[in-house]
Amino acid sequence: MTINVHRRIYLIAKREVLRIATRPLYHFSMIIAPLFCYIFFTTLMWKGLPTDLPIGVVDLDNTSTTRNIIRNLDAFQQTKVVKHYESFSAARVDMQKGNIYSFYYIPKGTTEKAIANRQPTVSFYTNYSFLIAGSLLYKDQRTMSELAGGAIGRATLRAKGYTDDQAMAILQPIVIDSHALNNPWLNYSVYLSNTLIPGILMLLIFMTTIYSIGSELKQGTQKEWMSLANNSIYTALTGKMLPQTIIFTIMAVAYNVYLYGFLHYPCNSGIIPMLFMGFLLVISSQAFGIFLFGALTTMRFALSAASLWGVLSFSISGMSYPVMAMHPTLQGLAYLFPLRHYYLLYVNLALNGYPLIYAWESVVALLLFTLLPFIVLRHLNTVVTQYKYIP
């Protein structure tokens, strides 16, 4: 009796569903781990922009003027003066302990100098070992220094009979009006979660794909699998991948709905294109997993390669550190990472809402990834039918 291909694929898929349902490791890698990461990153950065970063003050002058400056600084949302120190070194030590991110240093005689028009200097020390905290503080400090400098000047100008507007024009002839397009709140979660979450999902898809093929060889069930497929590697893989594609696509839909529907992160393209991109991410990652297995033939090497490739994706995608700032070799290599293309598509579509035509290269790249298995299929066929499992 001959069974047609559809029936075979259906039978293999059914077998695969059973395998997935009976093994806790699949539950973990396909459902629990992705869901955990969705919740983890978004709740960790729930505030969007950190507020009340602890800073210190070394006020050696301690007059009403300097106290006023400190009060002004404390009024900023991002900073909070938590401690006063006796000396510079006491503040430095506390910074090394990680209790404060930065401190103001007001030397003795500041007020006296200011009154006498002798231009005193106030210093602001920032710990840039914590780059994000340091950069945020820098912004406040910049505004503060302008305001404090301005406050002294404004008082003088007011006394001379200028209005506040005129005084500001005199003190700050040129001002910068900055627009952070589509993320005006500088929300870090918007900036990071949108790529970290798909990145983790991609990593798990690599692993699950390789594991599901490798475990056939390991358990010696490949004969059963291949005979169900009438020894066609195409049928065998299609049937095996199909249930996984469906589950992972549901997971991709879930994060899209969660980020754009529930948390209302910017999604200027509308959610439909992003759902499509999520699906593209799923199938390109699966294809990459199959490719790695076919190319490296053993589960051990394929899983190692997938984990190293996957973890490196986060850095080389350019989401936190721009690709243009990397060495030219790496700029070329970045094309070989699916997450890089997904990131470019996300920026183009969800973040900026540009038409898809501006990022067509990335769509093509992801589609090319889905073709990768065809290079190794013949070899994979040999591996599955003839090779023995090597631990």
Place this chain on the structure above:
Amino acid sequence: MGQIKEILKDGFADTFYIWWEEIKNVFKDTGVLIFVIIVPLFYPLVYSFLYSNETVHDVPAAVVDNSHSSLSREFLRKVDATADVAIIAHCSDMKEAELLMKGGKVYGIINMPEDFSDNIARGEQAKVTIYTNMAGLLYYKAMLTSTTNVSLDMNKKIKIERAGNTTDREDEVTSTPLKYEDISLFNPFNGFASFLIPAVLMLIIQQTLLLGIGLAAGTARENNRFGDLIPMSTHYHGTLRIVLGKSMCYMMIYAVISAYLVCVVLNLFGFVQISRPFTLFVFMVPYILACIFFSMTCSIFIHHREACFLIFVCTSVPLLFISGISWPGTAIPPFWKVISWIFPSTWGIRGFVAVNTMGATWSEIQEEYHMLWLQTGIYFVTTCIVYRWQILSSERHILEGGKNTLG
């Protein structure tokens, strides 16, 4: 008395036997070898190379100059001269500039208003508008820093011209009655590598140990008739022997690996490295120990080799974020903060950044140092407990197996 001596003698012999077996295992099993030796050797180099430029220079920007005045040109020339931004296109209107942005040619747009120069001449405030693509925050930072710096610089000049002072000193005071200086501590270039690499190095130690020990445990179970972690051998009868023998093997390997990571890698790329050798040594010992015992405890959950990839690899990124190095520790919600205390990497990263990047002395890393010893103690006990349990179940299996064959 003689009995105790006998036990001690046996114990030592067995400990070294197990230690030697484990070393052979590590070098025989390519999977373990990859994660315990090869990854720690090469992965840090890849990361260092990736971030070696430290910061982004010459972010491409487009300009829409509606003012066409000498002042607006001066402003733009100065922005172009900064290290952060490079003006690559002059557009006739915003539409044209937006097209460049959409095409990914530029990441920022500077719009000089028509009345820019007139406003300054009239003594009114002139506004320069900048737009940044928020694909990355470094683009925003570069655009904002360079335009703000140029505006401050030009403001100073304009103010001096208007004031008509007679001396340079008077000029200075007119422009800025109170001078501020911003000093960057511990990371002089405000660079990405000096900030991230120390954390990545510490994370590599913990994650490769988790994977290496997990893989070894998975193999041990797979080779065992009953799927037990403990081999059937007379040498493997005491909990302490097994735990000490195995941990000694990893301690030896990681003493070398860690020395390479914290001394050679940072030096190779010229990243900030101002640690005091003694403090560094005193700090690294409990970190490696805590990681080893933590990994040995976790390895109990690994029944198959592949499981550790699926379980451990995806924790790397969350662990980096939870450590408080990239997302500020004070902004981490209390729930996650408590969770983060479980992992040696949290304390290892914080302590190492303090020692290596900020030159902290031993007294300034007390908290991290004590937490790591506490973890070493706790995870040593849990490792002993799980191994004891494994020995018992292995003995039971052998006993049952023996009965079955007899019956």
